Amino acid sequence: MADKLIIELLFGGGAELLFDKIKKRTIELPSLQKYFPENNNEKWTIRDLLVWLKDNLLRERPELFLQGESVRPGILVLINDADWELSGELNYEIQNNDSIMFISTLHGG
Template sequence: MAAPIGVHLEFRGGAELLFNGVKERHVTLPTQSTPWDIRQLLMWIKNNLLKERPELFIQGDSVRPGILVLVNDADWELMGQLDYKLENRDNIVFISTLHGG
């Protein structure tokens, strides 16, 4: 069993608007049979935090194109993207790079 872990989430660049304007959250992810990865975190965020228009944040089992994801200040593409195994006290930042005009 994987123990519960605490992670810090940040939503920037307009992504916070999908979360009632909340830019930062510290969440504790519950115990589960396998270690948490970002794929599972995204589904948890969708089910527990996302307040409106999920299609602007989630596409399939990943983030929508135009959302930059940083794991502890590094691009998630360097960390394994969806398969990155979360660790206690990780900082995950979601930055929307899409802007209307």
């Protein structure tokens, strides 16, 4: 198994404001066992990615992006342009070259 996993992250609808106003970035995830030594899984899941995002890319107001171990209500998650509900949500095993998009559907007034 390869040590690294390369994926594309996209943020829209205001979610990018929490991530240094960067809408699109390609990232290389480290070996899962190096990042989460206590994790017995062999593959990165969306659940793992959310922890990694919080630790590495989320710059402000995590409560606007995360709630518990998932994204907060009002954040649409697309995996390869399909709703994550079709792929297993938090348990989806991330594949090399996946495109994962987070879109905020909440708009303040």
